[in-house]
Amino acid sequence: MNIRRVALAIFYTKDKRILLQNRESMSRFGEKWGFFGGGIEKGETPEEALKREIKEELSYELHDYKFAGKAFAEVIPNHYVEAYIFLSPLNDKLKHFEQKEGDGMGLFTIKEAEKLKLMPGIDKEILKVIKEKLK
Secondary structure, three states: OEEEEEEEEEEEOOOOOEEEEEOHHHOOOOOOEEOEEEEOOOOOOHHHHHHHHHHHHHOOOOOOOEEEEEEEEEEEOOEEEEEEEEEEEOOOHHHHOOOOOOOOEEEEOHHHHHOOOOOOOHHHHHHHHHHHHHO
């Protein structure tokens, strides 16, 4: 069994819209949209990976976040993702973001996000965690 561990930042607005990254040019499994964050490297905690990934992807020092939970799912046969999910209120962060990876970003309600072309298996599980935490 092949398991990839990732740490993800879910940036959300007061009206519970979430920020997603357009990943069309860097898609691994046919997804068009995804979450900001990425792989946890050997010796890193999920929080260290989260901060590193957000710095790499958005040129932003992330400080305001809380752990929301984990999700686990098969993405393709015998390849699984274990996601550590962190929530971070968007507030005025968007004007400080300088996107370095992906093809743009957008704000979506959970219902809108559920209809997007996301990473198979895992992203639906992540949305379930977010939906529960933001209700």
